[in-house]
Amino acid sequence: EVQLVxxxxxxxxxxxxxxxxxxxxxxxxxxxxxxxxxxxPGKGLEWVGFIRSKAYGGTTEYAASVKGRxxxxxxxxxxxxxxxxxxxxTEDTAVYYCTRVRCSSTSCYQLDYWGQGxxxxxxx
Amino acid sequence: DIQMTQSPSSLSASVGDRVTITCxxxxxxxxxxxxxxxxxxxAPKLLIYDASNLETGVPSRFSGSGSGTDFTFxxxxxxxxxxxxxxxxxxxxxPQEGFTFGPGxxxxxx
Numbered sequence: 001e002v003q004l005v006x007x008x009x010x011x012x013x014x015x016x017x018x019x020x021x022x023x024x025x026x027x028x029x030x031x032x033x034x035x036x037x038x039x040x041p042g043k044g045l046e047w048v049g050f051i052r053s054k055a056y057g058g059t060t061e062y063a064a065s066v067k068g069r070x071x072x073x074x075x076x077x078x079x080x081x082x083x084x085x086x087x088x089x090t091e092d093t094a095v096y097y098c099t100r101v102r103c104s105s106t107s108c109y110q111l112d113y114w115g116q117g118x119x120x121x122x123x124x
Numbered sequence: 125d126i127q128m129t130q131s132p133s134s135l136s137a138s139v140g141d142r143v144t145i146t147c148x149x150x151x152x153x154x155x156x157x158x159x160x161x162x163x164x165x166x167a168p169k170l171l172i173y174d175a176s177n178l179e180t181g182v183p184s185r186f187s188g189s190g191s192g193t194d195f196t197f198x199x200x201x202x203x204x205x206x207x208x209x210x211x212x213x214x215x216x217x218x219p220q221e222g223f224t225f226g227p228g229x230x231x232x233x234x
Contacts, residue, residue: 035223037168045160045168045211047223061219097167107218110158112179114167 002026009118020083022098029079033101038094128226147212156216
């Protein structure tokens with residue numbers, strides 16, 4: 001059974017940093033791209049970014065709203081994906097979901113499994 | 125940028141009713157469209173991929189259709205457990221724009 005478990009959320013002041021982790025099990029982690037999606041309280045879903053598998057270069061893509069502030073990385077030996085969030089703003093307050101991504105060599109397609117999410121609150 | 129719109133934003137229907145949600149893209153996205161269900165307090169779940177393909181394990185009362193700019197999501201016979209918000213999501217313009225979600229349609233029981 002595929003499982004994704006996020007951790008690391010909490011209350012943080014504006015301008016500070018936070019790192020989220022996503023621990024995966026039930027599939028060969030290194031074979032898949034991984035993505036982060038967030039949801040502000042009472043709002044819709046916003047894609048944050050994703051990291052390709054090493055087979056496809058392990059490269060990353062980000063939404064314009066977080067580019068330059070957020071970094072996604074992965075440790076395939078531990079089956080963990082990370083979201084490093086720097087220079088946090090109040091508008092980054094959201095539940096952050098980790099997702100598995102279906103990709104081919106040419107593109108990515110669906111977010112097929114989701115974790116339960118972890119809440120990040122940015123407030124002074 | 126590709127913009128996604130959904131209508132209605134919310135609806136209320138009776139158990140057994142046929143429910144239809146539409147999703148429109150601001151430009152042609154072929155069939156690069158997925159549908160997700162998010163129950164209250166839960167993570168989203170993939171229901172339909174590539175506009176019309178049912179994800180494994182998803183009940184057959186859910187279906188999707190469309191291509192180009194106009195898409196439809198249908199629940200053929202609404203059940204109490206279908207109370208959720210439904211989101212469409214495009215992936216036509218990866219990686220430049222990532223995965224763009226529609227604003228969602230909230231479905232509840234009348």
